[in-house]
Amino acid sequence: METLSRVHAKNLVKWAGNKPEVLVLSADLTSSTEIDLFREAYPSRFISAGIAEQNMLSVAAGLAREGFVPFIHTFAVFIYRRAFDQMAMSIAYSNLPVKMFGFLPGITTPGGATHQATDDIAVVRALPNMTIFEAGDATEVESLLDPVMETNGPVYIRMLRGDVPRLFDKNEPLKKGINRVLSRGTDFTVISSGLCTEEAIKAVKALKAKGLSITHFHVSTLKPFNSKDILDSIASSKYGAITMENHTVLGGLGSIVADAMAGAGIGKKLYKLGLQDKFGHGASKGYLMREYGFDAMALVLKAEEIAGAKFGITENELKSVKIEVMHGDIKAEDL
Amino acid sequence: MTTDEIKEAKRVAAGIRKRVLTHTLKHNGGYLSQACSSADALAALYTKIMKLGPVETPFVPKPFPGVPGPDNHDYFTGGYYNGAHMPEYDRFILSPAHYALALYACLIETGRMDETGLDYFNKDGSSVEMIGSEHSPGMEVTNGSLGQAISQAAGIALARRLKKEAGRVFVFLSDGELQIGQTWEAFQFISHWKLDNIIIYVDVNGCQCDGKMSDVMNIEPISSRLEAFGAKVFRIDGHNFEELASPASSHKAGSPIVVLSYTNPYQGIELLKNNAPKFHYMRFKSEDEKKLYGEVLASWKP
Secondary structure (H helix, E strand, O other): OOOOOHHHHHHHHHHHOOOOEEEEOOOOEEEOOOOHHHHHHHHEEEOOOOOHHHHHHHHHHHHHOOOOOOEEEEEEEHHHHHHHHHHHHHHHHOOOOOEEEEEEEEOOOOOOOOOOOOOHHHHOOOOOOOOOEEEOOOOHHHHHHHHHHHHHOOEEEEEEEEEEEOOOOOOOOOOOOEEEEEEOOOOOOEEEEEHHHHHHHHHHHHHHHHHOOEEEEEEEEEOOOOHHHHHHHHHHOOOOEEEEEEEEEOOOOOHHHHHHHHHOOOOOEEEEEEEEEOOOOOOOOOHHHHHHHHHHHHHHHHHHHHHHHOOOOOOOHHOOOOOEEOEEOHHHHHH | OOOHHHHHHHHHHHHHHHHHHHHHHOOOOOOOOHHHHHHHHHHHHHHHHHHOOOOOEEOOOEOOOOOOOOOOOOOOOHHHHOOOOOOOOEEEEEHHHHHHHHHHHHHHHOOOOHHHHHOOOOOOEOOOOOOOOOOOOOOOOOOOOOOOOHHHHHHHHHHHHOOOOOEEEEEEEEEEHHOOOHHHHHHHHHHHHHOOOOOEEEEOEEEEEEHHHHHHOOOOOOHHHHOOOOOOOEEEEEOOOOHHHHHHHOOOOOOOOEEEEEEOOOOOOHHHHHOOOOOEEOOOOHHHHHHHHHHHHOOOOO
16 A cells, blocks of 8 residues: 655645635644645745634635635644634635635544544534535545535535555545445445544455455545435445444534434444544554544454454454555445 | 715714614614714715715615525625625725614615615514624625624735735724634734735724623723734724724825724713613613603704
8 A cells, every 4th residue: 555745735736726716824834734835836825824713714704705715724623613603604604615624633643632623523514504525545635626626615624644545546536425435245334434444444354354244435525425325235234334433423424324324214223433422632543543442453343243253353464454545436346 | 074075974974873763762672872883983984985886776675585505596795785896996894793773774874775774674584684694784794703804804805905906995893892812813914914905993982781891801902902913093083074084094004004983882862871881782671761762863953
């Protein structure tokens, strides 16, 4: 598996070259949110707003009303926690095309609870007019700008930075409302998002080798949520569904799937992996995913519990699972 | 200002107070004090200071178009009452939406809204909302959550500079908003980005919901605080038209202009003084009190 570095930084410069209406707004986290190259390339389109996010979001609304498309860049917590009223009233209410790139989703940072956006999907999803994307790999980081731009209204993005793996074929871009099908099977349906997908791919592969039959979806459009293919799969799954998210299980992907299942009257069990109504704390990503139970081993253990079996899958086995670049919808012969 | 200009501004200001008093009597309550303190500033802004696009025939308010959204193609803001958006024209952003009634009365007096406009006030399904919203007459941003409009105006001013438009952005602010952190973030931003195409009028009536601002949360000395934030500040008598008008024609490169318009919360309706120190919303405490206000209206002299 290939790992790429500073994908957004380079991609944004290339992508924005012929889009003079795109302005980038920064709240003193220019390198940390990978907009330093943009600042160098297009200084007149870079707006430094300082550590003052409430003002920054309302300023963005004013710019949007005049025909610009502001790209807000800062850590996610400072967008939706610090400036929620501004997000709701200056931007979302008016359906303005302000695009908010929230970095450090969930526990991707050792910065502790203050820097970890562990409840953003729950609150942002409650706002009318909002669209929510979450990037799961380098291909999605590279390809989400078009659907973000094409969306008529405000968009919130759970963005990845730094070293990002490429899980999906670079010729298969993120498409709004299209879930990626990474595996097909009949025992249960796994639905994952963001960095949980890499973990889920490992666990699914190891479990399949032990004879389990699993459907695995990767979701990158959290709102509006396209539930059809996922619900069809859950309805025909023997044991039901497992969601896996880098977020609290209250209001995130698990709740989105639960809403859809209840609405469609699908009477299957749903198991939600993620933060179980807890705040994060400062530690490494791997440590925290283990502690809070949403890494590959957590999925293996959940599958064992559901299937009532012990597969004896070890830590080393999971670590050595080789991930090849995945194709969005697997070929018929793989089914 | 010429004698005729002052005469016209006076007529508009008196008309605002009279309409708001009439409305308050008719509906047994209203934001009366806001009209008393701001009528002269609004009149000066609309008749003399701002360069707004013309309105040929006063608009009759359209029904509420539904909340904005990707599928609501009928949505409009109330900005068109202030004339067409053209590069050379100024914009007007009302920040404290609680001043809606005073602004609506001003739009009627200046021939931008039909006289029947206030009949739609606070009626279900109407765009003439009690605490105005962006679809309400004369408004074009979401302004009810105090402190947000000045930042939005800063965004508009920055955008207009990027587009090389000559028109300025006028903001009408209430002094209570100076208690809000975002307001100071906005001043910081406006100064940093040297937005000298923005002019802010503050209605310093010294009052807020709970009473006197100096008791609830002191904001003075406003002038030196704003100067420290990089603004060119004028401290004026908000009931003197000459003083209201003159700062807007001055220009200091790189600095926003702030006009601190010190006002009286019962200007023009002396009887309202009895409500001191609470002026935020007028409710008649008795039929006798209402009768007294009725007499003020009956003997109204512009």
